[in-house]
Amino acid sequence: MARPLPGSARRRTLGALAGTGLLAACGAASPRLRLGDSPPEDVPPLVPDALERALAALPEDVEAIRGPAGVPGVAVAVVAGGQRRFARGFGRRRIDQAAPVTTETVFQIASLSKPLAASVVATQVAAGRCAWDDPAQRHLPWLRLSDPGIAARASIGDFMAHRTGLPAYAGDQLEDLGFGRRAILERLRLLPLRPFRASYAYSNFGLTLGAEAAAAAAGQDWESLAESALYRPLGMGATSSRHADFLARADRAVLHARTPEGFRPLYDRDADAQSPAGGVSSNVLDLAAWMTMLLAGGAPLVPAEALAPAFQPQALSAPGHVPGARPGFYGFGFNVGVGPGGRVMLGHSGAFLLGGATAMQLLPGEGIGIVVLTNAAPVGVAEAIAATFLDRLQFGAPQRDWAATFGEAFAAFFAPEGDLAGKTPPVPATAPRAPEACLGRYDNAFHGPAEVVRGPSGLLLRLGPKAVDMPLLPWDGDDFAMAPGGENAPPGSLASLRFDMAGGRAVGFRAQYYDASGLGRWTR
Template structure:
């Protein structure tokens, strides 16, 4: 790949279909998707949304619905900026796989090879010794024994003592540097023995720090030079500068809870890019990222990964005897990375492993991830399809992900 294409993204072209039918999608059926989301806006349950769907190598459908900021009366725009939260995780995973392909990072290496603090971790409040160290692959598939802090889950099991320790120690304090985050995190015990339990966690934040150590660059600089610029993702960043503030989507006061969902303070540049949650993006930008994965690591003339690396990322990497936390289905519903609903987990994305079981349509081999503020994407290689839903704030994010899938597949010709 020519260096100028890699640096500027001028060869990373995502063509647009003139009509959805040119990409094998029914425009009339897609209108039902827009109408359903508009009804949710009219009912006050969400402020607005942007959807983007691609098929056969082309962007086939885009629509902005409702309000970018309901309280301000500002309409949603196709180029509205969204905090994509955990949809940052697949980007960090791609960064790690780029280093893997260059031999600068190895999936089977212990994390302590890059972050020495991980060599002396203990497990649980009893501080039991580790049976083995966490590996880089454990970070990518959320089996490193790490956790997130305690989250309120209606009807769910109570917080684990280790999760409570995370909260008390302010492990998720976004004002920390990357070095301080690792030091703070590793002062806490692991929640599980490495390799034994799938637990959604700070693992990708740690992976981001590993990328920094292995590459010798900040994660922000690595993203910019190796992923965002090559793909032409000009609106994807770690913050929203003043000249773009009028495009930032805002959460609304939730009619169910009566409170506005808390968001990250993206109006100022953060001290450190959290690899698990830190990006702001648009539907059009993330469409480029999705098409790169769907294209086997390539978008137009820009190649980020080999086909084999994408295949490795999007295969199920969970051992057959893996355990799961008690709140898994309450958090993820029918899109949980568990055999019970037909999904596993790869290196940064959940992967469908069998037909049926999940309440949403799709095919074996499709893969996806979500964001806590309401964002969602999936890629279906069998249909040469990707779809993106961006919204900010909803009391029940799961139903929007279900509906997006159902109404998109209903539009296939």
């Protein structure tokens, strides 16, 4: 998924409240409950003919949400009662071409890959090759963290639940610079840790590390394991964890980035480095087969006891912001909570700033699930379609303008990054030194070497295996401005870079954009 949101707005999961059966104690005015096998399973009944009515309204709801937002293409599937009850494509695979989205159109599903990864790990737990509480280092002897004791104890489940203490989005910027999976995972050892198992911080490469441990236990690479253990047994022939397979598909949806002129097909997003966390491509038919398996408790592929821990709260991901707000939890690869109707909800969203957004929601107590795939940057359309459907299902009609609600929430995705965003250079400003004072190579153990070179219009900062070039714009004396790009830096991002000088020559620099964990300083 994807990029960090600024400040406290960072990707909030859906609020949830642990099912305790307390809703039964609402007094005489409360509606009658549909009693389960135990009090925590008691819920208000669905409205009469709820499913049929929600399904009938779904096509119009999709277009009413998709159209005003300008999203080029959407695909939706619904499963209920162990069957696929709805599957349809809407709009176009590419905005400037006529080819339609169909049920077979393959999308990049971004962080919806995470619950798929958890499902793969569950197959290996069932096979006895690993356990959720196995120390990941047992299967990955090279695994290191900044605290050796935590590195030795952190389990596959800890990594899958984002509770190891790794910083949020650890390693994402390295991916933007072109580093591969193993190089990024090995560099995680340099990052400071928050309290182990007492903090939650969403991390694509943390979850990837947990998945890699399960693959090592199985003696396979991750991509092959996912195919052999999950995709092939469920008949998910259009699903892959390899970007090359997505590009080879003729019927595929193209990513569309948000621009001032609307959504445009500008980028390709190769997420192979974080494949378990964000690199899967699939279509709604395959995902419907997977949701059917999940709603059956894993049957016929995975015993319930192997999959159930993934559905259970493992970390507090979103504390209620006021006493009456439902908190949210994270399981192993799944968001877990209780919705406004008192029902347990499982799900996940996915987002690529470069042009894709997805959402899945399951009501396991009802045996109903919906998945929504889109080919546009995250503006809340996928989540709004799913929420509108679930409102109709549980309450008979939408309870909010979900397009507006999620649209406002997702606006934070597009806030520029960097300490100079929206600012202008001081007046008067000190002139920069001669370029020769700054040219050359600088080293950084986490981000790798950097080169400051001459460009057509001044100095360039060159970073990473991709040799990403960023112009250094004079700001004030030894301070320069740089405009990072990629998945994690929206348009308008602008950050400072300050050279450290000694004897009239630069001996290092600090790049603010890369310094969130205190690792943004390069030296000669």
